[in-house]
Amino acid sequence: MADTQQTPLVEMRNISIAFGGVKAVDHVSVDLMPGEVVGLLGHNGAGKSTLIKILSGAYQADEGEIFINGEKATITNPRDARKYNIETIYQTLALADNLDAASNLFLGRELVSPLGFVDDDAMEAETRKIMQRLNPNFTKFAAPVSALSGGQRQSVAIARAVYFNARILIMDEPTAALGPHETQMVSELIQQLKADGIGIFLISHDIHDVMHLCDRASVMKNGELVGTVDVSDVTDDDLLGMIILGKHPKKAA
Ligand SMILES: Nc1ncnc2c1ncn2[C@@H]1O[C@H](COP(=O)(O)OP(=O)(O)O)[C@@H](O)[C@H]1O
Ligand SMILES: [Mg+2]
Numbered sequence: 001m002a003d004t005q006q007t008p009l010v011e012m013r014n015i016s017i018a019f020g021g022v023k024a025v026d027h028v029s030v031d032l033m034p035g036e037v038v039g040l041l042g043h044n045g046a047g048k049s050t051l052i053k054i055l056s057g058a059y060q061a062d063e064g065e066i067f068i069n070g071e072k073a074t075i076t077n078p079r080d081a082r083k084y085n086i087e088t089i090y091q092t093l094a095l096a097d098n099l100d101a102a103s104n105l106f107l108g109r110e111l112v113s114p115l116g117f118v119d120d121d122a123m124e125a126e127t128r129k130i131m132q133r134l135n136p137n138f139t140k141f142a143a144p145v146s147a148l149s150g151g152q153r154q155s156v157a158i159a160r161a162v163y164f165n166a167r168i169l170i171m172d173e174p175t176a177a178l179g180p181h182e183t184q185m186v187s188e189l190i191q192q193l194k195a196d197g198i199g200i201f202l203i204s205h206d207i208h209d210v211m212h213l214c215d216r217a218s219v220m221k222n223g224e225l226v227g228t229v230d231v232s233d234v235t236d237d238d239l240l241g242m243i244i245l246g247k248h249p250k251k252a253a
Helices: 048-055 078-083 101-105 120-134 150-163 180-195 207-213 236-245
Strands: 010-019 022-032 037-041 063-068 071-073 086-089 168-172 199-203 216-221 224-230
Touching: 010 048, 022 037, 022 048, 022 063, 022 199, 037 048, 037 207, 037 236, 048 168, 048 199, 078 086, 086 150, 101 120, 101 150, 120 150, 120 180, 150 168, 150 180, 180 199, 180 207, 199 207, 207 236, 216 236, 224 236
Parallel strands: 022 224, 037 199, 037 216, 086 168, 168 199
Antiparallel strands: 010 022, 010 063, 063 071, 216 224
């Protein structure tokens, strides 16, 4: 559970953005504590992706402010976001299918030997080290990632983010295409990231996933924030009411 004395990793305050006449995000405030998973819920078109793209630097808000570790942040492009240790795991994962896990981990940021050659051994050793921590069951180091399962591919994408110091992870529908066993693998991965103090915004429209994986949930509808709740205070039906009717549940104890 989030400790209210701590400084939030992320505070998005009063964020608005419009496309033409459409208010995609309308005065929305959300926050994220270290080691916390906050679910972003809502129907298609609610504004979830747009809100998170403002944090990842893909869009710039018309209004509102972002604070990272209590300090006002200026995020005008994805490079800025990376500077603040914000990494996004897109649904598509953005992996190079024909390359192995290590090559994907270091894609574009290859380790080189003192003589300037790409150091495959060092990259594989680093990949093994981080996988040992994140997903000890991962063994397919030599295979192209196209030969990996959905959950294993997800592990590679997350390992890449974490290796490069992600403190704030944005995950867009991480379990959408996964079976139960694979969903369990991603769930364990998320527990590990939490234990490391990483904060996660998890976009989902699967209420069971949210109840299972998240500490809090922020629900959006038509660009507006319906509310943010502790998942331990609400039922599946409460969340459904927020999503469908835009109705905030009666305050739980
Ligand atoms: N680049 C864009 N140009 C115009 N409209 C957009 C753009 N991105 C999102 N929108 C609109 O903003 C609203 C919110 O979309 P989105 O953030 O994708 O919702 P969600 O992720 O919750 O499904 C929708 O009405 C969508 O059509
Ligand atoms: Mg979306």
